[in-house]
Each structure stands twice: as C-alpha cells, then as structure tokens.
Amino acid sequence: MEVKLVVGMEIHVQLACNTKMFCGCRLGYGDAPNSNVCPVCLGLPGSLPVINKQAFEHSVRTALALNLNIAEFTKWDRKGYYYPDLPKNYQISQYDLPFSYDGYIDLPLADGTAHRVRINRAHLEEDAGKNQHEGLPHSQIDLNRAGTPLLEIVTEPDLNSPEQCRVLAQELQKIVQFVGASHANMQLGQMRFEPNINLQITMDGKVYKTPIVEVKNLNSFRAVEGAVAYEAWRQLEEFKKDHSFTRENHGKQNRGWDDAKGETIFQREKEESSDYRYFPDPDLVPVKVDAGWLKNIRDNMPEMPLAMKARFVNELGLKEYDASVLTAEAPMARYFDAAVKAGGPAKRLANIITQFGISTASEKSCAIDELGITPQRLAELAKLVEDGTINATASAKLFNIMLTDDAPAAELAEKHSLIQKSDSGEIEKLVDEVLAANAKAVEDVRSGSKKAGAARGFLMGQVMQRSKGQANPKVVSELLAKKLS
Ligand SMILES: [Zn+2]
CATH class of the missing domain: 1.10.10.410 (Arc Repressor Mutant, subunit A)
Structure with missing residues (x-):
C-alpha cells in the first residue's frame, strides 16, 4: 500500500486597514460591541457599499509577493449567507473573476530543499461579525467585525506533509507582514488557516482517494501541523477498516480542531459552491486596474524575507541561523539592515540584536525598533566593539544605558568607564x-x-x-x- 498525503490550503488574512471593506466604519479590536457600525455593514435597505482602496492595494502587494498575476478587470459577487452575524444575508466576495490568479511560493524546508506550491488565486471579501452564545440566556451579536477586509489565498493541492503545511503558514505570515498588508497576529484571529486534506492510496494497482476534509479556522502553526497529521492518520485508519471510504461514496466534510485533545471533530457535510448561489453584486462597480498604478506598486515592492535572509548570508557573511532569526519579523529585519547601512559591522550587529536586543524588547513588550535606540546609534555601538574600544560584556551594559540616554555611544562608554584597556x-x-x-x-x-x-x-x-x-x-x-x- 502506497499512501500520498494531498493538502490544499485556504488562508484568510485580515488586512491592516483603518476602515472596513465597503464602508467607513473604524476597525477597532476590543471596542464596545456594535459601536463600529453603520447602515452599510448593518445591511439596512437602501445603503450602498464603496470599496476600500487601501485594502485593494494591500491585497495587490501580497499577490505580487506570491507571484500571482493581477487581473485587469475584477468584479464583486454576492455569496449566500444565512447567519445573523452578516445581516445583509450575503457576503460580498469574488467568485469567477478574482483580482489575482496563478502564482506560487517556494517553501524552504528543514533539509535545505525547496518545495514549490502553486497558488490558484487570491481574492478579497468581507469578514462576518461575532455570535455569542455561551453563558447567556439568549444569543447576542457583535457586528464590529462585520465588513472587515479579508484577503483569501487559495493554494493548489501541492502540500504533501504536515511540515510543508506549517512552513507554508509561517512563510505566508512573514510575507503579509513584510509587505505591510496585515499584522497577522494569530491570537487575535488576524490570520486563519483551513487545510483541505485527503489521501491517495495505491493498492493492487488501483488508486483510491479518501473523502476531502476541510479543517476550519486553525489559528496557530502548531494547530496547522497537528490537524494535518491527525487527519492523515485518521483517514488511513478509516480506509483500512473499510475500503469503500472514498470520495465517490462520501461527500466533503468540515471538521474542527480540538487543540487540547489534538483531534479533529466532525462539524457538518460541506456545501458545494452551487449552494452559495453566487451572483454579481449590482451595487458595486467592477475594478479596472490602471497599468500605471500597478507599475508604481510593483516598483515599490519591499524586499521579501527569503531574499533578505539570502542576502544576509551571502553578502553580509551571517550564519544561516542568525539570518533566520533576524528575518523572522519585518521590523527587526529592517532595523538590522538600516544599522548595517549606517556603517555598523554586520556580525557585531547580529550578536547585539540576537544576544540581548531581542530579550530586552520582549521584556518591555515592544518591537526591537521601538526600544529607543536608532539604527545609527546601534551601528556606533557595534563599531566600538569591532575596533576593540569596548568588549562584549561592556556592550551589553552600554546597550542598556543607551535605552535611556541619547548621548553618543563613545561618550557614554567613557562616562561609565566601559572603555577596554589594551595597554x-x-x-x-x-x-x-x-x-x-x-x-x-x-x-x-x-x-x-x-x-x-x-x-x-x-x-x-x-x-x-x-x-x-x-x-x-x-x-x-x-x-x-x-x-x-
Ligand atoms: Zn459600517
């Protein structure tokens, strides 16, 4: 028996916008329930949606980073939705003409190889609000989130191991953060993953395909890897018990993930897309992408994390590990890069950031570039270590002093008797x-x-x-x- 795991992934990303996708309501996490609503996102009759240009720009930037083609013409569709957390009774989405199509991402795997995953499309839509049922005599609805701009990225079924699924999730998070499209904070649900999983089993010259399972709303890398591994195991067990456990005999299924138990749980049989009754939204004009506007975005794309990591290794001589750590987050990667451009020696800068910069930032619950030491001053500090003016121990002390004192690094080293004696x-x-x-x-x-x-x-x-x-x-x-x- 030969078993091949086949996974395609759908990823929802909340875009970092000031306002909602089709109205001017503020996007504020943790605001009082139903305080950010208006006739448009409440679905009141006669209200008219208008698209959010910033959301479209964020999405195009992400699509370009994923090597997707940008459609010249794209339109909006209504997708039937009958739950009260989206009171229009439909979700505005993109059906047959998404704004981007046919891209790919190369995943760096632990064994040093790369695995290419084709990306079918990325399209824009709106998020639903929140229903609350627990501990209440009746259900309550908070519509603050209804209408939040969502980017949905859909891969082809090119993922063949739980590890690949996790790496895809991690790389996508970095990409949307590097292009500035999303904060992609998983605890806040700003990035959610839905793998579609099944097995191709070859036995006695015949190929069997197990029914496809979609695991809903995974919001951690561990959950992505765990849910895929669990499904691979569960589907094989089902098939071993009964060889008629195949796609032909069973419909698609939605399952949830129980993080504590490490198991998937049956939710419901999945609808086919005809059940959603898509049709073009007559209230929204299609988007015609202007070539000059698109070129401007293309010309101003920031460097992507994998390219940056390769440059840190090949041009700056950093170790693989240090380059990975430094490019794990966009603000840190750019902070380090700016300090190098300010004349700081790269390896010393990497040591300062990885040995005590990161831990100091995490103690203070902020990003490293928010600690109050400019890249220029960090470069000064690294130069003092490089030329032997101070030693490594003193550099940690001086770093701490610089957090609260803006004087030049050399002056502070002198003042606090940190100058190294070489006489x-x-x-x-x-x-x-x-x-x-x-x-x-x-x-x-x-x-x-x-x-x-x-x-x-x-x-x-x-x-x-x-x-x-x-x-x-x-x-x-x-x-x-x-x-x-
Ligand atoms: Zn609104």
Whole structure:
C-alpha cells in the first residue's frame, strides 16, 4: 500500500486597514460591541457599499509577493449567507473573476530543499461579525467585525506533509507582514488557516482517494501541523477498516480542531459552491486596474524575507541561523539592515540584536525598533566593539544605558568607564599580581595536569576582575600564555 498525503490550503488574512471593506466604519479590536457600525455593514435597505482602496492595494502587494498575476478587470459577487452575524444575508466576495490568479511560493524546508506550491488565486471579501452564545440566556451579536477586509489565498493541492503545511503558514505570515498588508497576529484571529486534506492510496494497482476534509479556522502553526497529521492518520485508519471510504461514496466534510485533545471533530457535510448561489453584486462597480498604478506598486515592492535572509548570508557573511532569526519579523529585519547601512559591522550587529536586543524588547513588550535606540546609534555601538574600544560584556551594559540616554555611544562608554584597556604595560602589572597570588593555579597550568584548562580560565577571570572588566581579553590571554609557558 502506497499512501500520498494531498493538502490544499485556504488562508484568510485580515488586512491592516483603518476602515472596513465597503464602508467607513473604524476597525477597532476590543471596542464596545456594535459601536463600529453603520447602515452599510448593518445591511439596512437602501445603503450602498464603496470599496476600500487601501485594502485593494494591500491585497495587490501580497499577490505580487506570491507571484500571482493581477487581473485587469475584477468584479464583486454576492455569496449566500444565512447567519445573523452578516445581516445583509450575503457576503460580498469574488467568485469567477478574482483580482489575482496563478502564482506560487517556494517553501524552504528543514533539509535545505525547496518545495514549490502553486497558488490558484487570491481574492478579497468581507469578514462576518461575532455570535455569542455561551453563558447567556439568549444569543447576542457583535457586528464590529462585520465588513472587515479579508484577503483569501487559495493554494493548489501541492502540500504533501504536515511540515510543508506549517512552513507554508509561517512563510505566508512573514510575507503579509513584510509587505505591510496585515499584522497577522494569530491570537487575535488576524490570520486563519483551513487545510483541505485527503489521501491517495495505491493498492493492487488501483488508486483510491479518501473523502476531502476541510479543517476550519486553525489559528496557530502548531494547530496547522497537528490537524494535518491527525487527519492523515485518521483517514488511513478509516480506509483500512473499510475500503469503500472514498470520495465517490462520501461527500466533503468540515471538521474542527480540538487543540487540547489534538483531534479533529466532525462539524457538518460541506456545501458545494452551487449552494452559495453566487451572483454579481449590482451595487458595486467592477475594478479596472490602471497599468500605471500597478507599475508604481510593483516598483515599490519591499524586499521579501527569503531574499533578505539570502542576502544576509551571502553578502553580509551571517550564519544561516542568525539570518533566520533576524528575518523572522519585518521590523527587526529592517532595523538590522538600516544599522548595517549606517556603517555598523554586520556580525557585531547580529550578536547585539540576537544576544540581548531581542530579550530586552520582549521584556518591555515592544518591537526591537521601538526600544529607543536608532539604527545609527546601534551601528556606533557595534563599531566600538569591532575596533576593540569596548568588549562584549561592556556592550551589553552600554546597550542598556543607551535605552535611556541619547548621548553618543563613545561618550557614554567613557562616562561609565566601559572603555577596554589594551595597554599591555598596565595589564602586565595585573597579570603579575594575579600569578603571584595564585601559586597553586599557576602550578596546575605549568604541570599540564588535568586541571590545567580550568586553572587557566580561573587566572583569566581573576585578571578580568581586577581590571573591573575593562581589560582587553585578547591581550590578557596573550600575556598569560607568554608568562605561563
Ligand atoms: Zn459600517
């Protein structure tokens, strides 16, 4: 029996706009229920929608990053929807003429290879509001979210492992953040994933396909990988029990994900698209994309995370790992890049950011570029380490001082006595004192005993301590080696 996992993914991204998709209502997470509503998003008769240009621009930028073609002509359709969280009784979406089509993304896998996933399309639509049922004598509806601009990205069924599904989710999150289309905060539901999963089983020269399952509303990378792995297992078990468990005999199914149990749960049989009764929205004019407008967006596309990572490795000489960490988030990648362009040595900058910049930012619950140290000043700090003015220990101290003091880095290093001493005469005096006071350790090193390494480290530490951390460790090490040989 040969089993192939086949997964296509639908991804919903809430766009980072000030207002809703078809009206001027504010998008405010956590605002009082039903405070951001108007006749359009309440679905009142006679109200007319108008499209949000910013949402369209964000979407086109994302589509270009995913190598999609942008349609010259695109229109809006009504999709039947009979739940009270979208009171118009339909959702405005795009059916047969989406604004973008036929793209791809190359996924970087852990074994160093890339896996290409074709992207069928990306289209724009509106989100529904929220129904609340729990703990209430009757259901309540909050329509603040109704009409939120949503970008839906649909891949071809080119994903063949849970890992690939997770990497796709991670790369897409980075891409929408890098182009500025979405904050893509998963806890806030700003990015949701819906894998369509089935198996192709070859047995005795015959191919069987298990029924397709769509797992709804996954909002973490762990859930994406877990749900796909669970379905692959569950569908194979079903098929082993009964070989008529196939697409021909069963309809599509929607299932949910129970994060605590790590299982998918049956929700309902899935509608075919004819059930949605799509038809063109007569209230909205189609969009004709202007070639000059599109060229302007194309010419101003920011560098994408994978390209940036490759540049950090190939041109700046960073290690793969450091380049991955630095390009995990757009603000950090751009902050580092700006500091390099301001003349900072790349490897020192990478050390400063990865060794204490990130942890400081997370302690203060902000992005690294919001800590108050400009890229120019970070470059100054890195240069002081590079030219030996201060050592690595002092650079962490100086970084902390710079958070609250705007004076030039060199001036602060002087003021706080962090300048490294490289004068060998002065350091030699300290080395002599330490050797005289620690005869036992000196003996351990000279006899080449088992303790030699530890004793050498101890002596080094003693000299550094006497210099109050200011001696250049390289000079100390050289002097110790000379005197102990
Ligand atoms: Zn509104």
